[in-house]
Amino acid sequence: MSLSFEGRVVLVTGAGGGLGREYALAFAERGASVIVNDLGADTKGGGKSSAAADKVVEEIRAKGGKAVANYDSVEDGEKLIQTALDSFGRIDVLVNNAGILRDRSFARTSDLDWDLIQRVHLRGSFLVTRAAWNHMKNQKFGRIIMTTSAAGIYGNFGQANYSAAKLGLVGLANTLAIEGHKYNIYCNTIAPVAGSRLTETVMPPDMVAALKPEYVAPLVLWLCHERCQENGGLFEVAAGWIGKLRWERTQGHTVRQKNKAMTPEAVRDHWDKICDFTDATRPSSTQESLQSMVTVLSQVDANPTAAATTSAAGGSAMNPALAVGQKVSTSTFSFDHVQCILYALGVGMSTKDPDHLRFLYENHSDFSCLPTFGVIPSQAVLMDGSLSSVPGLNIDLTQVLHGEQYLELHKPLPTSGTLRSEATVADVLDKGSGAVLLLDVNTYSGDELVCFNQFSVFVVGAGGFGGKRSSEKAKATVPPPNRAPDAVVIDSTTRDQAALYRLSGDWNPLHIDPSFAAMGGFKNPILHGLCSFGFAARHVLKQFAGNDPSRFKAIKVRFVKPVLPGQSLQTEMWKEGNRVHLQCKVKETDVVVLAGAYVDLHGAADAPPESLTQVLGAENTLHHLRRQDDLFVMGVCVCVCVCVQGGSLQSELVFAEIGRRIESLGSELVRKVNAVFGWEITKDGKTAQWTIDLKNGSGSLHRGPGGGKADVTFVASDEDFMEVVQGKLNPQKAFFSGKLKIRGNVMLSQKLEVILKDYAKL
Numbered sequence: 083m084s085l086s087f088e089g090r091v092v093l094v095t096g097a098g099g100g101l102g103r104e105y106a107l108a109f110a111e112r113g114a115s116v117i118v119n120d121l122g123a124d125t126k127g128g129g130k131s132s133a134a135a136d137k138v139v140e141e142i143r144a145k146g147g148k149a150v151a152n153y154d155s156v157e158d159g160e161k162l163i164q165t166a167l168d169s170f171g172r173i174d175v176l177v178n179n180a181g182i183l184r185d186r187s188f189a190r191t192s193d194l195d196w197d198l199i200q201r202v203h204l205r206g207s208f209l210v211t212r213a214a215w216n217h218m219k220n221q222k223f224g225r226i227i228m229t230t231s232a233a234g235i236y237g238n239f240g241q242a243n244y245s246a247a248k249l250g251l252v253g254l255a256n257t258l259a260i261e262g263h264k265y266n267i268y269c270n271t272i273a274p275v276a277g278s279r280l281t282e283t284v285m286p287p288d289m290v291a292a293l294k295p296e297y298v299a300p301l302v303l304w305l306c307h308e309r310c311q312e313n314g315g316l317f318e319v320a321a322g323w324i325g326k327l328r329w330e331r332t333q334g335h336t337v338r339q340k341n342k343a344m345t346p347e348a349v350r351d352h353w354d355k356i357c358d359f360t361d362a363t364r365p366s367s368t369q370e371s372l373q374s375m376v377t378v379l380s381q382v383d384a385n386p387t388a389a390a391t392t393s394a395a396g397g398s399a400m401n402p403a404l405a406v407g408q409k410v411s412t413s414t415f416s417f418d419h420v421q422c423i424l425y426a427l428g429v430g431m432s433t434k435d436p437d438h439l440r441f442l443y444e445n446h447s448d449f450s451c452l453p454t455f456g457v458i459p460s461q462a463v464l465m466d467g468s469l470s471s472v473p474g475l476n477i478d479l480t481q482v483l484h485g486e487q488y489l490e491l492h493k494p495l496p497t498s499g500t501l502r503s504e505a506t507v508a509d510v511l512d513k514g515s516g517a518v519l520l521l522d523v524n525t526y527s528g529d530e531l532v533c534f535n536q537f538s539v540f541v542v543g544a545g546g547f548g549g550k551r552s553s554e555k556a557k558a559t560v561p562p563p564n565r566a567p568d569a570v571v572i573d574s575t576t577r578d579q580a581a582l583y584r585l586s587g588d589w590n591p592l593h594i595d596p597s598f599a600a601m602g603g604f605k606n607p608i609l610h611g612l613c614s615f616g617f618a619a620r621h622v623l624k625q626f627a628g629n630d631p632s633r634f635k636a637i638k639v640r641f642v643k644p645v646l647p648g649q650s651l652q653t654e655m656w657k658e659g660n661r662v663h664l665q666c667k668v669k670e671t672d673v674v675v676l677a678g679a680y681v682d683l684h685g686a687a688d689a690p691p692e693s694l695t696q697v698l699g700a701e702n703t704l705h706h707l708r709r710q711d712d713l714f715v716m717g718v719c720v721c722v723c724v725c726v727q728g729g730s731l732q733s734e735l736v737f738a739e740i741g742r743r744i745e746s747l748g749s750e751l752v753r754k755v756n757a758v759f760g761w762e763i764t765k766d767g768k769t770a771q772w773t774i775d776l777k778n779g780s781g782s783l784h785r786g787p788g789g790g791k792a793d794v795t796f797v798a799s800d801e802d803f804m805e806v807v808q809g810k811l812n813p814q815k816a817f818f819s820g821k822l823k824i825r826g827n828v829m830l831s832q833k834l835e836v837i838l839k840d841y842a843k844l
């Protein structure tokens with residue numbers, strides 16, 4: 083289908099000649115009403131004439147198009163937009179194109195040379211865009227183009243003024259892309275090269291003739307079309323070629339050590355590493371960029387002995403030689419139809435779809451368990467804290483991200499029974515900023531192998547131990563074919579999706595508790611990555627295997643970004659023989675959340691459904707999120723409200739109150755919690771210990787290490803403890819900055835949080 087601009091109102095600045103003229107003609111030809119703005123200045127910004135704009139308007143009208151002229155300078159931004167409103171009643175598209183040159187070697191650049199360039203390019207684009215902004219915001223549609231230049235991106239002799247203004251436009255566009263996104267205002271930047279009066283002084287005539295503006299215009303039209311979802315992009319374009327640019331950053335190097343001055347000599351000594359682009363990363367947001375700095379802060383400050391030779395993400399005591407092949411844990415999992423149905427509901431199945439009944443009703447003649455339920459019996463390996471005690475794996479469980487998942491079924495899953503899962507460390511990879519653990523889990527029913535899972539777990543900050551980067555044991559992700567998907571399913575998650583999914587056994591409060599999620603840097607609790615995984619898998623099963631679980635063989639996904647409960651998942655699928663490639667996006671933000679994914683089926687996949695896109699649910703609100711993954715920070719969240727003053731140890735009063743609660747509710751707490759918590763509160767070089775025993779008898783609170791051995795111990799100063807308890811100190815910050823330390827089974831901190839939150843409102 084050709085791209086039409088019928089009904090759209092487009093303003094092109096500096097459209098009296100060169101590239102702007104070409105854009106104006108092309109938009110008009112496709113039905114847009116065009117405002118042809120041009121001051122009619124000479125290339126240096128002098129003079130003024132209406133002739134240039136008039137001529138282009140005449141050209142458009144002669145071809146039956148709609149256009150009006152505007153002769154104001156872009157420095158009168160409001161007037162340009164007023165012409166659009168007066169003539170056509172709205173403004174949809176703005177192409178900031180007007181430009182002049184005042185090239186001088188830097189030393190000879192006058193104030194006027196500098197100011198004029200900034201005024202026309204940077205300030206002019208700002209003023210016209212600001213005048214258009216609220217109109218676009220109110221109508222919830224806008225497409226804006228900024229015009230930069232290779233001179234801005236790379237620098238060019240004699241163009242200091244122009245380079246500065248042109249790169250300024252990229253910065254302007256980056257922020258407009260963020261601010262405009264939720265209003266469907268997208269802003270992109272192009273760096274064109276074309277023959278025009280601006281370039282005829284620097285290019286040979288045959289090149290001026292060959293590099294036609296018409297080889298640039300199609301990119302501008304696509305970026306300005308309502309169907310184009312590109313936002314915040316930067317493109318070089320010339321001669322019919324178009325390429326996209328992005329930032330790249332080296333792994334970098336931490337040259338600071340705790341309690342030591344950072345020196346220029348340390349910078350000098352590690353210069354090669356600082357500048358080494360091997361394994362470069364590509365941060366794409368300020369949050370992402372800052373995240374690694376925060377990690378460095380916590381690592382350096384928490385570790386007084388961190389050597390100056392550690393990588394940006396810190397040192398590591400990983401020992402693959404010791405760890406690989408080690409058994410992590412063996413767990414058993416008993417279940418019946420209740421767990422199968424709960425899981426099916428957790429991954430979005432609904433009685434609204436009659437096909438789903440076989441997974442939701444135990445008396446259905448084909449009652450079955452969803453194939454991806456196969457991850458559930460094996461997930462204890464990540465949940466029970468046993469990873470941190472494997473020899474050679476020096477893992478901080480709070481730094482663990484679930485990166486990828488592979489699941490292979492050796493037979494269809496039963497709908498009840500007892501399964502035994504055995505987890506082994508298959509490999510440990512050194513990715514510089516972190517380590518990747520490959521955990522293989524075989525799940526058996528008796529002696530029969532039912533399924534195999536490979537968890538790929540990223541441990542932030544555990545890299546740099548000199549290990550290998552890749553492994554033949556890793557089940558690799560595979561990019562989708564380079565064509566439009568064969569089927570697309572859009573399916574809403576509900577506001578309570580995570581609340582429902584966690585009932586299948588992943589109790590991480592990150593997915594339900596707003597304060598815990600905030601500790602992980604999220605605005606709201608996020609959906610389990612394995613929940614989106616379940617959604618995507620059942621989309622494939624329905625579209626390409628008639629919902630028949632016995633045809634499911636394997637699935638692989640990479641978790642890229644989090645999903646918020648309530649957002650819609652858009653699963654895009656490509657059929658290639660027995661394999662269905664897939665990619666999952668959040669519909670509202672167009673952000674890819676599952677990538678490099680595929681489902682392998684027994685027998686060739688069915689033909690793609692006739693209707694390409696199936697919408698299964700309503701759409702929901704959108705949010706921007708920083709790069710974070712599932713299973714993030716599992717710190718401690720203490721939610722006790724208290725106001726205590728005086729006394730030698732303020733925390734004494736908090737524990738006294740906890741003791742009173744245990745006296746009245748002890749047996750119930752023991753039944754629910756079944757763990758012993760140690761607290762070490764420090765003040766003036768002394769340590770006071772408390773033990774909250776909710777494992778034995780009807781529970782007890784001891785001053786000192788009494789009771790059973792603590793399963794998890796928290797260490798904080800009296801002051802910091804009170805700050806956290808009173809909500810003045812964010813527990814995550816306290817944890818990262820070393821103010822709150824946790825030893826032992828970190829996962830149990832979740833239970834502590836439950837006790838304190840529900841039973842100790844002081």
Ligand code: NAI
Nearest residue numbers: 096100101121122123155156179180181231275276278280
């Ligand atoms: P051009 O000189 O043919 O067109 C620029 C137009 O802007 C002229 O018609 C001029 O009258 C108008 N203009 C100047 N000041 C104005 C103002 N204050 N208000 C309204 N209109 C004004 O130049 P060309 O090559 O078509 O350039 C278009 C844009 O592309 C410029 O922003 C330029 O910096 C940029 N660019 C062009 C490259 C090329 O190879 N042609 C390379 C990189 C960037």
